[in-house]
Amino acid sequence: MSENYQHRARKRFGQNFLHDAGVIHRILRAIHALPGEHLLEIGPGQGALTEGLLNSGARLDVIELDKDLIPLLNMKYASNPQFTLNQGDALKFDFNRLGAAANSLRVVGNLPYNISTPLIFHLLDNAGLIRDMHFMLQKEVVQRLAAEPGGGDWGRLSIMVQYHCRVEHLFNVGPGSFNPPPKVDSAIVRLVPHPVLPHPAKDHRLLEKLVREAFNQRRKTLRNSLKALLTAEQIEAAQVDGSKRPEQLDLATFVRLADQLAS
CATH class of the missing domain: 3.40.50.150 (Vaccinia Virus protein VP39)
Incomplete structure (x- = not known):
């Protein structure tokens, strides 16, 4: 050639x-x-x-x-x-x-x-x-x-x-x-x-599912965008304000919500 x-x-x-x-x-x-x-x-x-x-x-x-x-x-x-x-x-x-x-x-x-x-x-x-x-x-x-x-x-x-x-x-x-x-x-x-995950989730597949659900409707509050997965009480139990939008939450907070979903 x-x-x-x-x-x-x-x-x-x-x-x-x-x-x-x-x-x-x-x-x-x-x-x-x-x-x-x-x-x-x-x-x-x-x-x-x-x-x-x-x-x-x-x-x-x-x-x-x-x-x-x-x-x-x-x-x-x-x-x-x-x-x-x-x-x-x-x-x-x-x-x-x-x-x-x-x-x-x-x-x-x-x-x-x-x-x-x-x-x-x-x-x-x-x-x-x-x-x-x-x-x-x-x-x-x-x-x-x-x-x-x-x-x-x-x-x-x-x-x-x-x-x-x-x-x-x-x-x-x-x-x-x-x-x-x-x-x-x-x-x-x-x-x-990361050699050690800074915020390990109980189930990272559930974290992925929850994050996808939240950002599919990123203009909505968490209470509304996550209602198919978590109740308002469960969101509160994870120490998260359900009136916030997904882009206001950091990684650690999303992990808390996913762990709530896993429990």
């Missing part, structure tokens, strides 16, 4: 290939991969980050959905014994297949907007394997991940990700760093699973 192999970005895969050398270097510096570490890159595309990740001496698994990119990635990297290519859909991938030790896997990805939220939830289901995650996402998504209670960005995504992880909004990336340029700004976020 010739070196000037051209791959056209596919709209249906939400592809925008990163080409800005300065941004690539900044992302690699933020990840700071070291020899002996186990990295997983989701959606390597044409390999903008792949080269630098392999140059660190780390072991690198990649997951790529687009069959047309497989020959290009193999041509560039298959000769490196540290490189393993997994063709498939990251949303359906069984991360246990990678044989990673507990809390060791370092996940990296430039995630298409249409799969970013479900993929983050899929990864959180495997949080016990993961040491940290560095993602390029739409800036608005990163703002929601890093949000604090009280604002319009605070919602289900903020609460469930912060339940599992520490969130750091590292820096923003403009559309010109990509080919084709997306219509939105992007940002790099670091997610680090």
Whole structure:
């Protein structure tokens, strides 16, 4: 295969290939991969980050959905014994297949907007394997991940990700760093699973259910938005003011409500 192999970005895969050398270097510096570490890159595309990740001496698994990119990635990297290519859909991938030790896997990805939220939830289901995650996402998504209670960005995504992880909004990336340029700004976020959950729920699935229910009707008071799950008396028993709206509650308060639901 010739070196000037051209791959056209596919709209249906939400592809925008990163080409800005300065941004690539900044992302690699933020990840700071070291020899002996186990990295997983989701959606390597044409390999903008792949080269630098392999140059660190780390072991690198990649997951790529687009069959047309497989020959290009193999041509560039298959000769490196540290490189393993997994063709498939990251949303359906069984991360246990990678044989990673507990809390060791370092996940990296430039995630298409249409799969970013479900993929983050899929990864959180495997949080016990993961040491940290560095993602390029739409800036608005990163703002929601890093949000604090009280604002319009605070919602289900903020609460469930912060339940599992520490969130750091590292820096923003403009559309010109990509080919084709997306219509939105992007940002790099670091997610680090908590070694010990700061607010463990009796049942985190119930917490997820309760948070979803609350924010499905975020303009309503808790007394109204949660009435299918909790009575006004139960909300009060959890020491929560039922006249508040969901965005006014912090993570610890949502956990108290979920534990009330679990009891």
